[in-house]
Every structure is written in structure tokens, then in C-alpha cells.
Amino acid sequence: MRAETLKGHLDGLLLASLEAGPRHGYAIMEALRSGSGGQFDLPTGTVYPALRRLERAGLIEGTWSQEGGRQRRVYELTPAGRRTLTAERGTWQQFSAAVTALLQPAPKPAMP
Amino acid sequence: MTRDPAVEAYLRAAADHMPGPRLARADILAELRSGLLDAIDAKRAAGLPEQAATEAAITEFGNPREVASGFRPHLAMIQARRTALAIAATGPLVGSLWAAAALASHIRLRHAPPWEWPGAPPLSAAAFPAIAATLLILIMSTVIAIATTGTLSRWLPASPRIAAAAAAAAGFTAVAGDLAILALLASQLTSAPGSLDPIPVAAATAASLTRLTLARRAACSCLAIRATLS
Numbered sequence: 001m002r003a004e005t006l007k008g009h010l011d012g013l014l015l016a017s018l019e020a021g022p023r024h025g026y027a028i029m030e031a032l033r034s035g036s037g038g039q040f041d042l043p044t045g046t047v048y049p050a051l052r053r054l055e056r057a058g059l060i061e062g063t064w065s066q067e068g069g070r071q072r073r074v075y076e077l078t079p080a081g082r083r084t085l086t087a088e089r090g091t092w093q094q095f096s097a098a099v100t101a102l103l104q105p106a107p108k109p110a111m112p
Numbered sequence: 113m114t115r116d117p118a119v120e121a122y123l124r125a126a127a128d129h130m131p132g133p134r135l136a137r138a139d140i141l142a143e144l145r146s147g148l149l150d151a152i153d154a155k156r157a158a159g160l161p162e163q164a165a166t167e168a169a170i171t172e173f174g175n176p177r178e179v180a181s182g183f184r185p186h187l188a189m190i191q192a193r194r195t196a197l198a199i200a201a202t203g204p205l206v207g208s209l210w211a212a213a214a215l216a217s218h219i220r221l222r223h224a225p226p227w228e229w230p231g232a233p234p235l236s237a238a239a240f241p242a243i244a245a246t247l248l249i250l251i252m253s254t255v256i257a258i259a260t261t262g263t264l265s266r267w268l269p270a271s272p273r274i275a276a277a278a279a280a281a282a283g284f285t286a287v288a289g290d291l292a293i294l295a296l297l298a299s300q301l302t303s304a305p306g307s308l309d310p311i312p313v314a315a316a317t318a319a320s321l322t323r324l325t326l327a328r329r330a331a332c333s334c335l336a337i338r339a340t341l342s
Contacts (some may be wrong), residue, residue: 024146024147024150025146026146026147026151027150029147030154043175043179044151044172044173044174045144045173045174045175045176045182046174046178046179048143048179048182048183049182052186056189056262056265057270058266059266070149070150071146072146073143073146080266
């Protein structure tokens with residue numbers, strides 16, 4: 001799937017990937033890739049700027065930590081991030097239900 | 113820790129297209145390095161030999177120029193925020209040093225009430241409203257730059273171009289304010305040399321000159337980084 005298709009939804013997906021607990025950048029990327037069955041295969045380098053943007057907005061918080069002999073920047077959801085995720089999820093469910101209903105093949109007209 | 117030359121070359125290529133404050137860039141590059149090393153580990157765990165794993169990880173990260181360009185709005189926001197916060201912090205300091213210098217000159221030397229300036233040069237009549245207007249612009253642009261680059265960016269239409277422009281405006285306005293007050297001082301010194309208390313006036317002058325230099329440099333950095341945003 002192309003990066004542009006995903007653009008408006010990337011923030012919500014990144015927040016969702018942190019819902020279960022803190023993760024570092026590469027693990028977030030892997031979660032997006034495996035969670036989408038390989039559909040969301042963005043250049044990994046594009047995830048990092050998005051994480052910085054979410055951090056500046058106060059939705060996630062990143063801290064450096066030593067893990068397995070390597071320094072990693074680990075991100076976790078803030079309370080505001082959790083609220084935003086809930087709101088995004090609700091909006092998406094309404095939107096996708098409406099689109100699904102509209103894209104359904106129309107029933108064949110009854111034969112006279 | 114031994115560093116992988118291919119990873120370091122990738123990071124250098126990204127760094128070349130990433131203007132901004134030094135510490136913020138170093139932090140980003142350190143995160144990209146740890147991400148690349150994680151990616152290499154993942155490829156090796158999937159069975160690739162070492163060199164192929166590095167190549168695959170670098171391909172997966174994407175073109176370093178494009179990755180760098182993704183960070184430029186973030187770096188512009190950091191530059192703008194730092195500039196505006198520095199001005200918000202130094203403004204009251206420089207202002208109160210000048211106020212103290214003016215008061216000390218009045219009370220200690222002239223024994224006159226503060227609103228009377230015997231021997232004040234004609235320039236001062238125009239300078240005070242100019243300083244007030246400068247102050248207003250300074251406060252407004254500083255507030256805009258700080259508000260659009262912090263957590264309020266969640267709700268505000270945050271544009272790095274606007275934030276950088278506002279911070280640059282705040283910086284240049286601070287420079288203009290310092291120049292105006294130094295011009296006022298110069299004219300006071302020529303018209304009534306004995307009317308100023310030397311020590312507080314020297315302290316305020318030093319503060320203004322330092323702030324002027326730093327504000328000019330920070331404002332130029334804001335404009336430079338703004339020019340790299342597409």
C-alpha cells in the first residue's frame with residue numbers, strides 16, 4: 001500500500017501500536033507491518049518523523065533506555081494520547097461503516 | 113561499540129539534509145542509528161548474511177534525503193520554539209535592567225520624579241511609543257511561535273513555516289528593540305552625559321548587546337531552516 005493512502009491514518013495507527021505498552025521505533029514499524037498482514041510496508045524512515053510530531057503534540061512520550069546492550073528511544077502513550085486514540089477509533093468506525101454500506105453492490109433490480 | 117560503515121554513511125547522508133539545532137539533530141541521528149541496527153538484526157535473524165542484511169535494512173529505511181526531509185518540519189519547530197522561549201526569558205530580564213538603570217539615574221543622580229527627564233533629547237519623544245509598539249509585536253510573535261510548537265499544536269493548525277516566521281519576527285523585533293534603546297542611550301549620553309548612573313546603565317547595555325547578538329543569530333537560523341521547508 002502506498003504511503004499517501006495511509007497518510008491521514010498514520011497517527012491513529014501509531015497510537016494504536018502503543019496501546020498495549022511502550023515500544024521503540026523499529027518495533028512500532030514491525031507491529032504496523034505484521035498487524036496489517038504486510039499491507040502497510042512504509043519506508044521505515046518515515047515512521048520516525050511521525051513519532052516526533054506526536055511527541056511534540058503531547059500524545060506520546062519518548063525516553064532513551066538501555067535495552068539488550070543498545071540505546072533505544074522507547075515511546076509510550078500519554079493520557080492525552082489514549083484519549084485521542086479512543087476518539088480516532090470512534091471516528092474511523094463510523095466512517096468505515098458508512099463507506100462499507102455505500103460500497104456494497106446494489107441488489108439486482110427485480111425482473112418485471 | 114563498533115560502528116557499521118554503511119550505517120554511518122547513511123546517517124551522514126541524512127544529516128547533510130537536516131538543518132537545525134545540534135542536539136536535536138544528534139538525538140534524531142542516534143534514534144535512526146538504533147533503528148537501523150534493529151533492522152539489521154531482524155534481517156539477520158531472518159537468515160540473511162551480514163552484508164545483505166545491512167543492505168536490506170538500508171533499503172527498508174528509504175532514501176536518506178527523504179527521511180531527512182521528513183524531519184525538517186520537526187527541526188524547524190524546535191528551532192522556532194527555542195528562539196521564542198529564549199526571547200520570552202531574556203525579554204523581561206533586559207527590560208528590567210533598563211528600568212533599573214533609568215530609575216537609578218533618576219533617584220541617585222537627579223533626585224527628580226521618574227516622569228521628568230530634564231535635558232532629555234528630542235529623540236526620546238519618538239522613541240518611547242516606538243519601543244511600546246516594538247514590545248507589542250515582540251510579545252505577539254513570541255506567543256504565536258511558542259503556542260504553535262508545543263502541545264497546543266494538537267489543536268492549533270501547526271505550521272512549521274508560520275512558527276519559524278513568527279520566531280524570526282520575534283528575534284528581529286528584539287534586535288530592533290535593543291537597537292532603539294541603545295540609540296536612546298547614545299543620544300542621552302551626548303546631550304546630557306552626567307545624567308546617567310554608570311554601573312546599572314553599563315549592565316543594561318551589556319545585556320542588550322548580548323541579547324541583540326544572540327537574537328539576531330537565532331532569527332537568521334529560523335529563516336534558514338524555514339527556507340528548507342517545501
